[in-house]
Amino acid sequence: MPHLMLIKNVRPMAGDLTDVCVRGGIIEASAPAPDELANDTTVIDGHGAILLPGLVDAHTHIDKTFWGLPWQRHSAGPLLIDKIENERRLLRELNLSTYEQGLNQVRQAIRMGTTHIRTHVDVETEGKLASIEAIQKLKEDFADSVTIQIVAFPQRGMLTRPGTVELMDAAVAAGADLVGGIDPSSMERDPAGHLDAIFSIAERHGVGIDIHLHEPATLGAFSIELIAERTNVLGLQGRVNISHAFCLGMVDDASLGALTELLLEARISIMTHAPGYVAFPPIRRLHDAGVLICSGSDGIRDSWGPYGNADMLEKAMMLGIRSNFRRDEDLELTVQIITKGGASVMGLDGYGIEAGCEADFMLVPGETMAEAVVSRRARTLVVKGGKIVARDDECLV
């Protein structure tokens, strides 16, 4: 890592042309002195590109991806159980390395300008903690290239598969950063029981919660009520995220208002990956009400589906397309979601491109923020903690 780096001719947040100086991995207000410039500085010309803070992929599953493998035909049936069984079969047959596959996706994400990832990692009675351990090692090995948060995720259910609660607890004890959960009613068949179990683990270990909630309409709304109640009682305000929350795009206006109040009171954030085929949270309305929103790739080219490329700018575009955003100010909100929104949900300190922030940023050619989102040009530079991790569309780690 160069001690001193000068990135010339960049436009922070698509603003005016300036230079950015990085010293010891931190963004600095002042330019290097002339003698420093002569001796000790890496100088890069940004050619007028837009400088954004490193993108935040706040919800993905790097333990499941087929990225980098030969194409795997998708032939699973339409039901959830078809997809879960298909996943188990494929992962068994392919005998993949979770570490290598995770790294394939992480490298693609870095190439696309992502510096922070929150990944859910399966915890289940068959593989036990193997995936958690593999991703934990990946997280440590590449700590200077990307920040990874691990959510222990009971993909196959917890109460319905004896032994999983204990494994979830062990996963957090072993270093997982958050406790995950999934559809307390529709999958787990015991909403209070499921939520009590995961909140109990969170309380015991002092970690946050990130729960998958695909449940529709009033069923999903009921789950949000239960989650908010427990968040308040246990003092976990600001540390709970609900991922997907399709129900927020399905309930009537009065219910949405009431749920918004619950989210605000418990300071629960919402993650949406802008699903293609189902209703999803009204992000402009929730954001304007004060609810923290983040986004993520979700699964990328895995047994669940063929889509995805770990490009959070493309995800911003999808948020815009699905939300019928046409105005520049609305597309700017999508950029806010994939940067500061994700950083706030992940509780990152020192995130941003102001002086004193960690030097985690990327350059993308473009005229305006909106244009950068719709054009999604190749990233010309990605810097993590002052280290160049990608350049000219190529990951260097």
Next chain:
Amino acid sequence: MPHLMLIKNVRPMAGDLTDVCVRGGIIEASAPAPDELANDTTVIDGHGAILLPGLVDAHTHIDKTFWGLPWQRHSAGPLLIDKIENERRLLRELNLSTYEQGLNQVRQAIRMGTTHIRTHVDVETEGKLASIEAIQKLKEDFADSVTIQIVAFPQRGMLTRPGTVELMDAAVAAGADLVGGIDPSSMERDPAGHLDAIFSIAERHGVGIDIHLHEPATLGAFSIELIAERTNVLGLQGRVNISHAFCLGMVDDASLGALTELLLEARISIMTHAPGYVAFPPIRRLHDAGVLICSGSDGIRDSWGPYGNADMLEKAMMLGIRSNFRRDEDLELTVQIITKGGASVMGLDGYGIEAGCEADFMLVPGETMAEAVVSRRARTLVVKGGKIVARDDECLV
């Protein structure tokens, strides 16, 4: 244009590796003779790329795009009238050349592998036939690089703006290939009157019809009934396309069945651009029932919205994402829609990659059809009528 062209090492429709020979603009079954190869042949190595017939963008608005201009901020309000007035204002202020702007988009489309475009072109009392004439000239000037069909399109209404019907008739007399229409009830306020007017022009000139139908649910269904009635009575079966037809994604199952029967009887095709924010036709179900489906870019980076890049492979991906297609066979249907589906709707003769077809095709690196759709790699070669019109991601015309 080289008389003889040999494209080596390509995989037609992602199948087995082969060579493709083009003679005089036509795909040929047999390879060139050795002496021809020595003297008169352009030989290109396809490096194992997938060979697809030229992509068909069966619905766009090349007279409106800002493509190639500095970014135009989008700030129009949410109503249809806001957007129409905003468009008029912007087009007036920018004083654009319809020809140059259309060409900007056409070049981008060619770069992305599109060889056939059906574009709607505004006909209205202010500009009269100016846009039609500009695009007509573009169509003729670039006839050997791209096939363009022109739909005379009453964007601002027809019955509600006296003089427009006569201009629509004049547009077709001047060479427009089809008659367009728009929302007979919700915009024109007189469904029978609007449809009688456009069908009358179509009958008088012996051309087909392509009508924008954004009307929702039962209102849109009523319009489809009226369109089908007129199609049958006037013997226009197989020559009428309904664009958008959001209502087909909104009505109940029984109504969808009845509407499907109407579409089949009148041989009316459906165009969907996979809108992001509104229901749209269930393409797998309609296709399996025998309804012809095509797709198109719709507006690209114009006053209506910021999105779009004229990449029909990306459009195929959007069709898949919005339809919750995950299986390879479903993604293959999206490729069928952006190739043969569009070609059938446009009534193209000699379309395809079999021997005897016009040499209109493109190469895209990829493993399978599904992978090509989700990866959308840069096109390495685009050939139109035996002429190389794009190569290595660059338009050559």
